[in-house]
Each structure stands twice: as C-alpha cells, then as structure tokens.
Amino acid sequence: MAKKLALIASKGSLDWAYPPFILASTAAALGYKVSIFFTFYGLTLLKKDIGNLKVSPIGNPAMPMPVPMPNLAQMLPGMESMATLMMKQKIESKGVASIQELRESCLESGVKLIACQMTVDLFDFKPTDFIDGIEFGGAATFFEFAGESDVNLFI
Amino acid sequence: MEFDKEVDARNLNCPLPILRCKKGLSDMVANQTLKIMATDPGSEKDFTAFCTQTGHKLLQLDKAEGMLSFYIKKRNAE
Numbered sequence: 001m002a003k004k005l006a007l008i009a010s011k012g013s014l015d016w017a018y019p020p021f022i023l024a025s026t027a028a029a030l031g032y033k034v035s036i037f038f039t040f041y042g043l044t045l046l047k048k049d050i051g052n053l054k055v056s057p058i059g060n061p062a063m064p065m066p067v068p069m070p071n072l073a074q075m076l077p078g079m080e081s082m083a084t085l086m087m088k089q090k091i092e093s094k095g096v097a098s099i100q101e102l103r104e105s106c107l108e109s110g111v112k113l114i115a116c117q118m119t120v121d122l123f124d125f126k127p128t129d130f131i132d133g134i135e136f137g138g139a140a141t142f143f144e145f146a147g148e149s150d151v152n153l154f155i
Numbered sequence: 156m157e158f159d160k161e162v163d164a165r166n167l168n169c170p171l172p173i174l175r176c177k178k179g180l181s182d183m184v185a186n187q188t189l190k191i192m193a194t195d196p197g198s199e200k201d202f203t204a205f206c207t208q209t210g211h212k213l214l215q216l217d218k219a220e221g222m223l224s225f226y227i228k229k230r231n232a233e
Contacts, residue, residue: 026174029170029177102170
C-alpha cells in the first residue's frame with residue numbers, strides 16, 4: 001500500500017512557497033499519495049498567477065544580505081522588491097525550480113490540493129481566483145486524510 | 156555501460172533531478188536502464204534514497220569532474 005503524506009501550507013511568501021511544493025512533488029515521485037491543505041496565506045499559492053510572490057527581509061534576520069544592514073533599514077521603500085529580485089536571480093542561477101514548475105509537477109502527479117473554505121470566505125476570495133482541479137474543504141476534510149497519513153507536516 | 160534512454164538533469168537543483176528521473180522512467184518498461192546525468196552534489200544521496208524507496212535499482216554511478224551519471228534499472232510493476 002502506498003504511503004501517505006499530509007501537508008498544511010500556511011504561508012504565501014516566495015521562500016515559504018518552496019517547502020510544501022518540493023516535499024509534495026518529491027513524495028509523489030517516491031510513490032506517496034499526497035494531499036496539501038492550503039490555509040490562510042498559503043491560499044495565495046493556489047492563485048492562477050503566482051509569478052508575483054515576494055520575499056521580505058523584514059523580521060527575517062537570517063536572510064543572507066549582500067551588505068549587512070540593520071533590520072530597521074529594511075522597511076525602506078523598495079527593499080522588498082530588491083530582496084525578491086535578488087532571490088529570483090539566485091533561484092534561476094542555481095538551477096532551482098520555479099514555484100510554477102513545482103506546482104505543475106504536483107498537479108501532474110496527482111497531488112490533491114485543498115483550499116481552506118473558511119479562509120477563502122474570510123479573505124473574500126472567489127473560486128475563480130484559483131487554478132482548476134482543486135478542492136475546497138474544512139478542518140474535518142483535513143483530518144479525513146491526515147488521520148490515515150504516515151507523515152503530517154505543518155508548514 | 157549500456158542504457159535504453161538518457162535524461163539530462165545537469166545544472167538543476169533539488170528536487171528537479173529526481174522529478175526528471177521519475178518522469179523519464181514513467182514511459183519505460185521493466186528492466187530497461189535509464190541513464191541520468193546530474194551536477195547537483197546532493198543528488199548522489201538522493202538517487203540512492205529514491206531507489207531504496209521505489210524499488211528501482213541503481214546499477215552504477217560514474218563520477219567525473221563534478222558530473223554524476225546514474226544508471227537505473229526500472230523495477231517490475233507490482
């Protein structure tokens with residue numbers, strides 16, 4: 001019987017978009033049956049256009065910067081765009097997959113993507129904001145597959 | 156070493172070499188050999204782990220100047 005992986009994706013920044021999609025696509029390649037529950041800011045990762053995800057240096061003191069800089073200075077206008085641009089350039093130059101590519105791989109390999117209905121309502125998102133092929137559900141839906149999974153991770 | 160199909164995963168980083176490998180194997184038949192080339196230094200451990208967990212067999216690994224060539228025999232379908 002195939003092993004099962006259940007993930008909760010709760011963050012929607014460019015850096016935090018990676019762990020759920022990397023783990024899910026790899027687990028699927030290893031033969032796992034995978035489900036991801038997207039809640040709160042994680043819902044962003046199910047939007048049709050995810051080319052504009054950002055990474056912020058604010059409140060993120062471990063983020064490597066080209067020049068050492070006090071965290072306070074990172075709230076200046078343009079810092080977030082600069083950090084995002086730098087991250088994207090690094091991603092490309094190091095041969096790291098784009099988020100779009102990893103999400104595509106998840107969809108191709110049958111990873112089940114579930115949007116948290118409560119947060120969709122809370123943020124006034126519309127079902128048409130999201131890609132096709134996803135499901136909507138609540139906490140009980142999560143436990144339906146999480147309860148019988150071999151690995152459960154909150155990201 | 157002889158092989159039936161070749162996949163180039165050079166200059167790609169984790170988890171792309173594994174995803175390319177899985178994709179490469181998907182349209183092959185049992186006991187055929189896939190050659191996959193990678194430059195990600197982490198892929199040596201990852202391909203070993205991939206084979207252990209999926210039942211495909213890592214027949215041989217050649218290393219030359221930062222390039223890794225894996226020869227993987229596709230398992231029998233269960």
